[in-house]
Amino acid sequence: MHIGFLINTTEPFYHGGYETRAWDFARALARRHRVTIYTSCGAAQEIEGVQFRPLAPEREYFNQKGVRNLTADATFALAVLKLWAERDRPDILDACATPYLHLRPAKWVARRWGVPLVATVHEALLHAIDGYVRQRGAGALQKPYAALLRGVYHTGLRAADHRLAVSPNTARELEKEGYPADAVVEFGLDLEQFPEPAKDPPRDRPLQFIWVGRLTAHKQVETALLALHGLGQDGL
Numbered sequence: 001m002h003i004g005f006l007i008n009t010t011e012p013f014y015h016g017g018y019e020t021r022a023w024d025f026a027r028a029l030a031r032r033h034r035v036t037i038y039t040s041c042g043a044a045q046e047i048e049g050v051q052f053r054p055l056a057p058e059r060e061y062f063n064q065k066g067v068r069n070l071t072a073d074a075t076f077a078l079a080v081l082k083l084w085a086e087r088d089r090p091d092i093l094d095a096c097a098t099p100y101l102h103l104r105p106a107k108w109v110a111r112r113w114g115v116p117l118v119a120t121v122h123e124a125l126l127h128a129i130d131g132y133v134r135q136r137g138a139g140a141l142q143k144p145y146a147a148l149l150r151g152v153y154h155t156g157l158r159a160a161d162h163r164l165a166v167s168p169n170t171a172r173e174l175e176k177e178g179y180p181a182d183a184v185v186e187f188g189l190d191l192e193q194f195p196e197p198a199k200d201p202p203r204d205r206p207l208q209f210i211w212v213g214r215l216t217a218h219k220q221v222e223t224a225l226l227a228l229h230g231l232g233q234d235g236l
Contacts, residue, residue, distance in 0.1 A: 001033045001034070001091050001092075002033065002034045002035075002036070002089075002090040002091050003029055003033050003034070003035050003036070003090055003091065003092055003094065004035075004036050004037075004038060004089075004090030004092065004093045004094065004115075005022055005025075005026055005035070005036070005037045005038065005039075005093075005094050005095075005096075006037075006038045006039075006080065006093055006094070006095040006096065006102070006106055007019075007022050007037065007038075007039050007095070007096040008039065008040055008056075008061060008072075008073065008076045008096070008099070008102065009039065009040055009061055010022045010023055010026075010037055010039050011023035011024075012047065013039070013040070013041045013042075013058055014040075014058075014061075017122070018096055018098060018120075018122050021122075021166065022037070022096060022120075023050075025185075026050045027048050027049065027050060030048070030049035030050050031049070034051075034090075035049070035050050035051065036050075036051040036052075036053055036088075036090060037050060037051070037052050037053070038053045038055050038080075038083065039052060039053070039054070039055065039056075040054065040055065040056040040057065040058055040059065040061075040076060041054045041057075041058060042054065042057065042058055055076065055079040055080060055082055055083070056075060056076050056079045059072055060072065061073065067132075067135060068099055073099045073101050073102070074101060076101075076102055077101040077102040077104075077105050078105070080102050080105040080106055080109060081105050081108070081109070083109045083113075084108070084109055084112055086109075086113070089113045089115065090113075090115065091115060092115055092116055092118060093106065093109070093110045093113070093115055093116070093117050093118065094118045094119075094120055094164075095117060095118070095119055095120070095160070096119075096120050096122075097119045097120060097121040097122065097156060097157070097160075097163075098122055098123075100152050100153050100155075100156035100157070101152055101156070102156075103117075103119060103155070103156035103157070103159045103160065104155055104156060104159050106159070107159035107160070110161075116161040116162060117159065117160050117161050117162075118160060118161065118162045118163070118164060119156070119157065119159075119160035119162070119163050119164070120163075120164045120166065120185070121157070121163055121164065121165050121166070121170060121174060121179075121181065122166050122170065123170060123173075124170055124173030124174045124176070124177055124179075125153060126150065126153060126177050129146050129149050129150055129153065130142075130146050132149070133145050133146045133149065157177075157179045158179075162182045162183075163179060163180070163181045163182055164181060164182065164183055164184070164185050165181035165183075165184045165185075166184070166185060166186060167184065167186055168184055168186075170184075171184050209224070209225075209228055211224070
């Protein structure tokens, strides 16, 4: 079986959450299937049994404020149409839903190929759009900007023939939004990189909290800090 993944950024070229998941998932599937990732990278190449096909050059997809570079996202969405004339077609196309703008072009390509389009959804974001727009400082354009993003979100999720959620919580939230997931394929961690902590950690040194993510408001790192503060007050 030939499996195609469509994603704007992925390991080993970019570092991030869904980038790591896509790379781990692709390598696991490549042990039994042929796997191609259509993405942003410098050149066509094979790494650990996974074929990479460049749709766009490597570039910054986030600006200095830590929010998405919409020009880069739009450029990648248009680049998806390069696959229209692709002859070496996969049997299924799995598109990372984020940032949603490319899902409609992906649907056109999948229909052209005669294959199903699967959207892998990491977060149900409908409730967060207004806050995201405020963070970007849209000012007087806040309402139309939010309406535009909601339109992109709805159009993208409706384009998929099937939807995968990366966690039970995401699946529950998608259900509430009217976009039920067909299955849950949970995010995995490499346990060799994250060994089991000591069952009885030494009391002579403080426990450490490590945050892995961008320090932007919608990541809500303060929720974890407040929870740890509460545990500290309870003597844990």
